[in-house]
Structure formats: C-alpha cells, structure tokens
Amino acid sequence: MLSQIQLDPHSEVPLYRQLYGQIKEMIESGVLARGERLPATRELAIQFGLNRTTVSAAYELLEAGQLIHGHVGRGSFVTGSAQAASLEWDEMLGGEEGMPAAMAAPDGAISFATSRPAERLFPLDDFRAACSEVLTSSRAAQILQLGSPAGYAPLRHYLIEEAQREGLARAHDDVIVTSGCQQGLDLVTRVLVKAGDTVVVEDPVYPGLRALFQHSGANLAGIPVGPAGIEIEALERALAAHRARLLVVTPNFQNPTGATMPLESRLALLRLARQARLVLVENDIYGGLRYCGEPLPTIKQLDETGDTVLLRSFSKIAFPGLRVGWVVAPRALTARLAEAKQWTDLHTDQLSQAILLRFAESGRLAAHHARVVAAGAERLGAALESCERHLPAGARFTRPQGGMNLWVRLPEPLDAGELLPRAQREGVTYLPGRYFAVSRHEPGGLRLSFAGLEPAEIRKGVAVLGGVFAAELDRLRRSDRMDPAPAMV
DSSP states (O other), rough: GGOOOOTTTTTOHHHEEEHHHHHHHHTTTSSSSSOOOOOOOOHHHHTOOOOOOHHHHHHHHHHHTTTTEEETTEEEEEEEOOOSSSSSSSHOOOSOOSSSSGGSSSSEEEESSSSOGGGOOOOHHHHHHHHHHHHTTTTTTHHSOOOOTTTTTTHHHHHHHHHHTTTOOTTEEEEESSHHHHHHHHHHHHHHHOOOOEEEESOOOOHHHHHHHHHOOOOEEEEEEEETOOOOOHHHHHHHSEEEEEEEEOOSSTTOOOOOOOOHHHHHHHHHHHHTTOOOEEETTTOOOOSSSSOOOOOOHHTTTTOOOEEEESSSSSGGGOEEEEEEEEHHHHHHHHHHHHHSSSSHHHHHHHHHHHHHTTTTHHHHHHHHHHHHHHHHHHHHHHHHHHOOOTEEOOOSSSSEEEEOOOTOOHHHHHHHHHHTTTTTOOEEEETTTOOOOOEEEEEEOOTSHHHHHHHHHHHHHHHHHHHHHHHHHHHHHHOOOOOOO
C-alpha cells in the first residue's frame, strides 16, 4: 500500500517530513484503514533506500499525532484519522523539527537525555528563606511592579561588579539580564543576524542554538569539535572561505561533547575573530561546573578589545526553573538587546531576579554551588567508570573535567539513532548524534547527560546501554560471518 509514496531527495522539506505527510494523508483519506499494520522501520527504510532513523522520525510524528500506535514486539498500527481541524496546522507551521522527542522520558526511565541539575540537590529551605526575605522587604511592592527590560537594577549592579572583579567587564561594558542563555542567544540573533548571513558554530552543537540561527535564515558553517574543543585549523579555513557575521563557541565543557578549549586555542580563536572582523559570542553556561583541573580564563577576559559577547546563566548552578541569565557586552550592544527584549516580553520578571540576588548575596548560592560541584564530580566519575566498564570494545567517549555531558562514539556500524527505541524499551533514554549535527552526522554518536542522575542510576543506565549496544554489535558481526561469499566467475 505504501508503494505509491513518492519522496523527493532534492526538496527543501526533510525526507522524514515528506514520509510523515504522505502516510498521514493516506490515513486521513482512508487509504490506510484503522488497524492496518505498517511496515517495520527497517523494512520501509530498505524499500525506499532511506536511513532507518528517517523512517523512525516519521513514525514518531505519526504516533505523536495519534495516527498510529506502536506495540512492543508487534509493530505499528493505524489508529484512525485525527479529528478534522478547521486549519491545516502542519502545513501552516511548516516542516521545522522541534525539540527531540527522546527528551520526554517515560516515568521510571533513566534519562541521559536532558542536561540539567539534580532536583535532589535543590536547597529548598534556603530557597524558601530567600523568597521570604524578598517578599517581606521594603522593596517588595517595587519588585512586583513593572521593571526595566534590561533586568532588575540591583541584580544588574551585582552582576557588573562581579564581572569587573573577575576582569570580564571593561569601562564600556554593561549587563542585560535575560531569561536564561537561550534568550540571550535569541536576542543576539535578532539584533545582529540577518537572513543570508553566515554564522559559524561548533559541530556537533546544542540543538537549541542551531535552531535559533536556522530560523533566522542564517547559513550555518559547522566546525568540527575535537578533544580540545573547536578545531582551530578547520575554523581558519572556514573563515577564509566565508565572510562570517558571527562566531559562537562554548569553550568550557561544550555541549554535547564536554570538550574544553586550552589557553592557546582561545588565544588563536581571538586572533582569527579579530582578523575576520566578526562578532565573537562566548557561551559560558557550564563554566562554573569545573570538577578537576585548573580553571582557564574566559575568552572575554583574554580579549583586550573587550568586544567579545559573554553569555552566562544561573540555570546550571542554581535553579533552571527561575530562568535567569545575563549578557556582558559593549554598552552599545546591550542597549540594542534591551530594545529587542522589550518587543518580546515588554518588561522583566523582577521577582525571580530579586530572589536569586538575595540567594547570592546571603552566601546561600556559594554554599549550594559547592555542593553542586562536589556532586557533579561524583556523577562524572560514575559515568566515566561505567563507560569504561560497560561500553563495547571499540567505543570511544570524551573525558571532560566538568559540565554535564559526555559524548560517546559507538563502533561501526552501530547507529545510535536506530538503537534508541531498543534502549527505551529497556528503560533508558539518551540523545543520538543526529540532533546535534550541523553539516556532518556521526551515526554512532550520542550524548550522555549525567548531572541530573544519582551515581547508582548512572551505573545502572550505562550498563543497560552497554548491553544493548554489545548485543547489536554481536548480532551484526554474526550476520556478516553468515553471509555467503560472492561467487568467483
């Protein structure tokens, strides 16, 4: 029945969206009847010459729309057409891929899919005390009033003083408070990037960062990330080939690889950015999560011109739910960022910012930060030890000194995307490499985010993954041995 499907590899619409759309139409038109079994993902991939992950992504969208339902061990079956809507929302919204479905882990699953702190570490009594102190203060009514789009003034003063103390901020710098680093990146994009501009990013890179620039109409130039972060020689070649507008890097514990740029690479990157006359954006969201080794100066500290734009956040060291980050940049830029922010949220959430300021000024943040670092070191140790012990021979993984993530490369021909449903059935989830790819996809790549899990959960989860990966590798190798040799003629 699906043989009538026609896919266009040259279309701007991704193949998985084409496949999803045509199967959806067949279900809603009645060509595919309720209860009819769809081909297995591997079978359909072979039929159309696709990667199995492409078919899996299409099936995920169909299941999310309640058009099909997958039964473990039995396959996927048509459940019926969706209720008629007054508007064709899929068509109106376009074919953009959202956040990874694997991030929504089922209850009870061990999830390596989200880069977030452990809720068990939240000092709730200290947080309640900070809330009470803010709400009983003489400034409470003012805090609950409309505030400047640039942020709660006392928090901005605190942040700029801290930045000056660290040698981050110069006389012409200022601070704007944002709703996390993601909004900081969004504002930078709105102000500095136009459709058709070239933006240079790391490859692999955090999906939220990639999506921002893609939605702006920018052309992305992905630079490979190695053990020492973004590869400087590849960056130099790319800057010679492209007139870039913006360069965005995460020098400390890069997401997803966990790599950290050494001092000489930071200096070389600064030199290249100056020569190319582009804006350098330093995303330092993980910089406060160093567990071992000596801290390195930020690129902003090293930049004698002061032109580097620095993004930071309380999300990874305190409470991500409060959504408080900030940008340190030349005053001319922060003023424009504040204008752009006013168009999107008009004013600022002063209450969250006032609470975080009180949490910091009272010394509670420093104490919590120390506990987070100690716990992170233990969790990273458990992740590295478990990868060493349980991943199959030939697997490689990064060995970060901090942050929340490490990157695994499975031995060929294993595909992390194809193996994800099998791991999920065993109660463990992760993010495969396709979600982080810019211009080069590593089928065997996957991210393990360890910071939100207990050490025992990490050990159990990696052991399960190791078993899944090793079993598939053994099956493929046995299959290869059983294939008859070609006849000699």
